Amino acid sequence: MKNHKISRRNFNKTLTAGIGGLGLTPQTTFASSFRKVNQDRKLGVALVGLGNYSTGQLAPALQETKNCYLSGVVTGTPAKEKVWAEKYNLPEKNIYNYENFDNIADNEDIDIIYVVLPNAMHAEYTVRAAQAGKHVICEKPMAITSEECQQMINACERANVKLSIGYRLHFEPHNQEIMRLGQNNVMGNIMFIDCGAGYLMGDNWDQWRLKKELAGTGALGNMGVYAIQGVIYTVGENPLYVRAQEFKTKPEKFKEVDETVTFQFEFPGGTVANLQTSHNARTNRLYASCESGWFELDPFSPYGGIKGSSSNGPIVYPQVNQQALQMDDFADCILNDRKTPVPGEMGKRDVQIIEAILESIDTGEKVMLSDLAF
Numbered sequence: 420m421k422n423h424k425i426s427r428r429n430f431n432k433t434l435t436a437g438i439g440g441l442g443l444t445p446q447t448t449f450a451s452s453f454r455k456v457n458q459d460r461k462l463g464v465a466l467v468g469l470g471n472y473s474t475g476q477l478a479p480a481l482q483e484t485k486n487c488y489l490s491g492v493v494t495g496t497p498a499k500e501k502v503w504a505e506k507y508n509l510p511e512k513n514i515y516n517y518e519n520f521d522n523i524a525d526n527e528d529i530d531i532i533y534v535v536l537p538n539a540m541h542a543e544y545t546v547r548a549a550q551a552g553k554h555v556i557c558e559k560p561m562a563i564t565s566e567e568c569q570q571m572i573n574a575c576e577r578a579n580v581k582l583s584i585g586y587r588l589h590f591e592p593h594n595q596e597i598m599r600l601g602q603n604n605v606m607g608n609i610m611f612i613d614c615g616a617g618y619l620m621g622d623n624w625d626q627w628r629l630k631k632e633l634a635g636t637g638a639l640g641n642m643g644v645y646a647i648q649g650v651i652y653t654v655g656e657n658p659l660y661v662r663a664q665e666f667k668t669k670p671e672k673f674k675e676v677d678e679t680v681t682f683q684f685e686f687p688g689g690t691v692a693n694l695q696t697s698h699n700a701r702t703n704r705l706y707a708s709c710e711s712g713w714f715e716l717d718p719f720s721p722y723g724g725i726k727g728s729s730s731n732g733p734i735v736y737p738q739v740n741q742q743a744l745q746m747d748d749f750a751d752c753i754l755n756d757r758k759t760p761v762p763g764e765m766g767k768r769d770v771q772i773i774e775a776i777l778e779s780i781d782t783g784e785k786v787m788l789s790d791l792a793f
């Protein structure tokens with residue numbers, strides 16, 4: 420089983436090199452010639468898009484980071500400029516809007532651009548950030564299409580800058596523990612894994628998450644990504660097949676995007692997975708049934724309060740600032756020229772899986788997952 424997992428990964432990486440026509444594997448992507456930074460200083464991060472996630476999580480986390488700090492912002496709302504400048508002591512020259520964004524190329528205080536905009540804007544701002552010579556963190560889902568993801572990857576490669584996705588759970592200890600349990604077959608092979616991520620969306624019908632043009636998909640790209648991620652990093656291999664079903668109980672509200680989606684993965688090593696995502700139901704749990712036991716996180720993906728248990732006893736780790744650890748790790752990747760564990764290729768793989776889920780919903784058929792980017 421273990422060997423099988425490794426060979427499947429290598430198989431995917433080999434495919435990536437071929438498909439992209441780049442002659443590069445993910446390992447060689449950032450190998451040697453990325454933009455050099457002074458290793459003795461904290462790296463400056465500019466947040467692009469000052470909505471809920473930047474305001475409530477990322478900016479506060481950047482007050483706790485060791486390798487990076489909040490050095491600038493990009494906002495389309497003039498009223499926010501003064502508020503953020505005062506609150507975070509930002510010089511006026513480090514505050515940009517969407518029109519003068521590209522001038523950020525000349526700003527040495529900014530090393531990393533963190534794209535925290537509606538999903539449909541991720542590709543454009545990641546490409547522009549790379550063209551400005553800045554390293555990039557892009558929020559999930561990486562983009563609307565896998566083609567856009569590849570353009571983002573290409574732009575960062577061309578500019579010799581690093582690209583990572585805001586997959587904070589890779590830095591969270593309970594989730595790291597289930598990666599260890601699953602990937603090492605500590606309780607034997609995982610026979611069945613069940614994972615759900617969803618919430619009950621409020622009554623603001625104007626929000627961008629309900630608009631196809633800005634969100635791409637509904638629950639699938641927003642919360643479904645957590646379920647896709649959780650199952651894959653626990654099993655430790657990519658699924659081979661997916662079959663999906665969509666349910667719309669409120670068609671007037673979810674006119675443009677999906678409301679509730681259930682989907683199943685078949686893995687090459689024999690694991691079967693059942694996943695659910697919704698903007699109309701609360702769920703947040705990952706449960707793995709193994710040959711000689713079980714383990715579970717319930718909930719598995721919030722910013723705090725993650726709880727775990729297993730047939731061997733409770734899974735208990737400290738609650739951490741996931742975003743601070745995630746951004747510190749990326750800054751460390753830049754400072755020490757190492758690969759991020761959550762690269763653009765991983766974001767592209769998840770968008771490829773979302774595309775296959777949509778295809779399965781459309782056709783009613785099981786879809787084979789081939790040519791995955793990571």
Ligand code: NAD
Pocket residue numbers: 468469470471472473495496535536537538558559560585586587627633641
């Ligand atoms: P939000 O609606 O609170 O903020 C979006 C920001 O984008 C706002 O500041 C808004 O002014 C700006 N914006 C620029 N152009 C816009 C346009 N045309 N329409 C609407 N807004 C526009 O959203 P959010 O919750 O902060 O989410 C932003 C991104 O971060 C999304 O991609 C989301 O998936 C991701 N996110 C990730 C996590 C995580 O845990 N990793 C959590 C929340 C959100």
